[in-house]
Amino acid sequence: MNLILLFDEDFTRMAPDRASGRVSLVGRRREHVCSIHRAAVGDELCVGLAGGTMGYGRVVLLNDDSLELDVELDTDPPAALPVQLVLAMPRPLVLKRVLISATAMGVKKIFLIQSNRVERSFWNSKALRDGERNKPLILGLEQAKDTIVPELELRTRFRPFVEDELPAIIKGTRALVAHPETDVPCPRDLQEPVTLVMGPEGGFVPFEIEKLEAIGCSVVHLGERILRVETALPALLARLF
């Protein structure tokens, strides 16, 4: 937790310009500040208001129940990556790590989609329930020092998504499908918005690749090595931007 992410409901007092105030934290964030930061009254910690600005919070009270900070918020969060991610639903254990790392790298729009090689049971993952779904996104923001929570959308049917929705989503972006079976290497250092489509373990099936190409996606590879999605995603994002 390199930044403590704050929400409106944490504030016991907030200035009308939302640039300062006092927050009271309990639970995970208080515990982290105690046990990992080993903070004391008077210390300054990096904070940010979800959806807003970042700054510092000075510890004014810290005990077994509560942490109170006087916060000053005056810095914009880091720029987002100009990318939308369309990702075949990973296994539940992998999903969390992938969402943390996509968020940490600055992805702000993520579609999780069904695909032929995605087990239907993955959609029942606890991690997708209300109240759980945002947790890895928040961990990613706290890791990278950012405040803008990514939008996460779920699409449980491949074909209607690709045929009816994806054409409008990719409009104005360079749409790339990461897939090992092509001779076209992934481009580098792009200066334009990208829609990055990634398949499941085992890859998209040929029918899915055809559907994606039919709406204007270009297939690119990242070398002959087959990478896990949690390795391939940071590699692709770092290469693209």
Added chain:
Amino acid sequence: MNLILLFDEDFTRMAPDRASGRVSLVGRRREHVCSIHRAAVGDELCVGLAGGTMGYGRVVLLNDDSLELDVELDTDPPAALPVQLVLAMPRPLVLKRVLISATAMGVKKIFLIQSNRVERSFWNSKALRDGERNKPLILGLEQAKDTIVPELELRTRFRPFVEDELPAIIKGTRALVAHPETDVPCPRDLQEPVTLVMGPEGGFVPFEIEKLEAIGCSVVHLGERILRVETALPALLARLF
């Protein structure tokens, strides 16, 4: 497991040119072929001989105890990345994932080193014991379809390593330290060998950065976002090469 990694002791028969033979597999590899590949007699599976060539193995016997394959090995493994990795020892849970992904991306030499912000207890990790240490390396090779097992070296003292050993290690390579506190962005698409040095969670301390700079390492950043090592490593490797 996109490739079944074979070792000399798996062979019940091997041609003198080491390009064909029969192997008998038990345990994890047999189980994986049964339950994940759902292979049957006659199927061909991708195989590779550790340290050698890759090819296909045709299933000639498969039962609850044993898997036998007739293998033909005629393809070189993919090129290695021209990089040596010097990595502050990660937490045990992270170590395994980082070794898998470094190996999958083609790193062939990894030094795990002590650093000020590395807890001494990390060196007692079970994952470092004989018999365990190679497991994530093998998983990485099986994932990426490669056969060359990386060399993994442990150095439990920072200063003697950096002062006495590292100067010879970085000779003939571009030595880069990934560290957020610099204005120099990480270079892209290099055509020369690199030694990549990565700090622990929380980063190297200033004294360590000074020591690394003193022997000729250049500090570079990957943007203002602070990434976990398991995210930063694939991102750095994909950007460098």
